[in-house]
Structures are given as C-alpha cells and as structure tokens.
Amino acid sequence: MKKVFLLILGLVSLAINAQAEVYEADASTIESVTGSNYRYPIVIDFYATWCGPCQYYSPIVEETADKYSEKVIFLKVDIDNNPSLCDQFNIQCVPTTIIIYNKRNKHLRYERTMEASELSDAINEALNKQSGNQNNPINSVFNRR
Secondary structure: HHHHHHHHHHHHHHHHHOOOOOEEEEEHHHHHHHHOOOOOOEEEEEOOOHHHHHHHHHHHHHHHHOOOOOEEEEEEOOOOOOOHHHHHHOOOOOOOOEEEOEOOOOOOOOOOOOOOHHHHHHHHHHHHHHOOOOOOOOOOOOOOO
C-alpha cells in the first residue's frame, strides 16, 4: 500500500512539475505561429548539434520555457536542417536567440548564450513591448491541454 501511495504521489508531482515544451521548428512551423493568428511572443533558439555553447544554452532555454509556458511560445531551429530559415533570419552564428513580439516586424536579437536571468529579462522586455495580444490562451496554438 505504501509503494502504491508513493507511486501515485510521484506521478502527481511529475504532472505538477511538467516541463513546458520547446518545439523543434522548421519553416512551416514558424510560418504558422507567426501568421495572421499571431498572438504571443515567440522565442526562437537557432542552434547546431555540434555547437558547444548551444549545448550549454539549451537547458537554460528549457528552464525559461517552464517559467513562461502560458505567455510565450518556444521554438528551436537546427541550422543544419533549416538553411532557408537561417537566410530568412540572417543567422551568422550560433546560438542566436530571436524573440518576435509583433508579427515579424518587431523582434529582439541576441547572438550569444545568455544566463536564465538575462533571457527572462529579454522575454519580459518583449512582453512589455507587445500590446493587446494577451487575452487568448496559448494552449490552443499547439493543442496543449
């Protein structure tokens, strides 16, 4: 009985502490989330699997995604698999983080790793610059429940 209780307690704990998803994106994914129904700031982490700083930065992005899961969409783009997106966003180095906060017209750009506090500050800046798009639940974008 004690083992069953601990198992259930563990599962409840996992559900409560579930991590937000950082979605692997390609051109069609980015087009769909920045299209006419655009509502939320979008953090795009451009990375490469062979990049040491990118491997350091990835857990920071995931940790920050947990913090902003109801307010921001997090995407990651492998530059080796998406050269057209690299051209579109003028990616010259990795990691590069782009935070889109007003369709494609307005964005913040960081061509380096950032600590979690710096990334949070950048996201807060984007949230402050964005206007009138906070009323719709973000879960509908990726059919999250």
